[in-house]
Amino acid sequence: MAFAPDAVLETTLNLLGFVVGLALGIFSYIGFKNTGSPTLFRLNIAFFSIGIGFGVVGFGYMTELFILKYAQLDSWIQTLGIGIQTIGYFFIAFSHGIKSFFPKSRYFKSIIFPLFIIPGNSIEHIIRSISFILLVYGTIETIMSYMENRKRSTIFVAAGLGLLALGEFLGWYSVVFPKSILYFISISTKITGLGALFIPISQVPLRGGMKLGGSV
Amino acid sequence: MSIIGDILSTTRDEAPDESGASVTYLIRKANVSYGRLAKILETLVQQGLLEQTTSDRACKYRISSRGREFLQAYRGFREFADSFGLRI
Structure with a gap:
């Protein structure tokens, strides 16, 4: 049986996202184990969620393609994967202090308003719009941090989060042109964004290993 | 967390x-109250990151090899968190 090339490409890109997300998650976990820092713990949850989200889509499609041999891929797998990724984006935004902004009505509007402009109000598109908002928020906060510390690696992180946001936007917009190249551009943009988040890792020496007790 | 980093850095790089x-x-360098x-010092000694010494009847603190390793890891991951615009 011949497999549709677009389905295979989609599966491969998602599996690549799974590997990149997982690698970032493992790195953050090592950081948490070494320092006991709650920030690194949140980043660890964030990147594991993003990686697992990609993995759910990638492995789900792989199972349907190669084991179950479905002709049409189930859309709920995509929805589930994106939902798990959104948890990750939430934790990145949360680390930037989303909690302190949440009660403000303007922020509420920015979350609630897109729900009414989403075509068909499908769960996948609602989740994508939330991801987009969280990622844009994270990008803006990171750019603000760059203005303060002028670190080159910070601008790479801001670019990475921005690309993830653009990828989510393109993914959401691909509903207008289903089965077009737009969706693959969306996944590729997201993976490039995840790759840009790797830049800070290259500057950290991975040596030593101990955890400070949480009692301090 | 940054106070711990400051204390360990001081004991490693700036001990008189x-x-x-x-x-x-250390109070002057870390800018925290005595209490x-x-x-924090008690915890750091218990964790083996600092060594307590007695010199001229005064209690002093010196960084241990474990503390040096921790400080190196802390600085590395602080850079990582800084890149995200976050504080560890």
Whole structure:
């Protein structure tokens, strides 16, 4: 049986996202184990969620393609994967202090308003719009941090989060042109964004290993 | 977390002599109250990151090899968190 090339490409890109997300998650976990820092713990949850989200889509499609041999891929797998990724984006935004902004009505509007402009109000598109908002928020906060510390690696992180946001936007917009190249551009943009988040890792020496007790 | 980093950095790089840094010196460098510093120092000694020494009847603190490893990891991951615009 011949497999549709677009389905295979989609599966491969998602599996690549799974590997990149997982690698970032493992790195953050090592950081948490070494320092006991709650920030690194949140980043660890964030990147594991993003990686697992990609993995759910990638492995789900792989199972349907190669084991179950479905002709049409189930859309709920995509929805589930994106939902798990959104948890990750939430934790990145949360680390930037989303909690302190949440009660403000303007922020509420920015979350609630897109729900009414989403075509068909499908769960996948609602989740994508939330991801987009969280990622844009994270990008803006990171750019603000760059203005303060002028670190080159910070601008790479801001670019990475921005690309993830653009990828989510393109993914959401691909509903207008289903089965077009737009969706693959969306996944590729997201993976490039995840790759840009790797830049800070290259500057950290991975040596030593101990955890400070949480009692301090 | 940053206070711990400051204390360990001070005991490693800025200790006035080989016997280590005194509590007064650390209070000035870490900019924390005596009560808070005492608790942190007790924990750091228990964790094996600092060594307590007695010199001229004064209690002093010196960084251990474990503390040096921790400080190196802390600085690396602080850079990582800084890149995200976050504080660890």
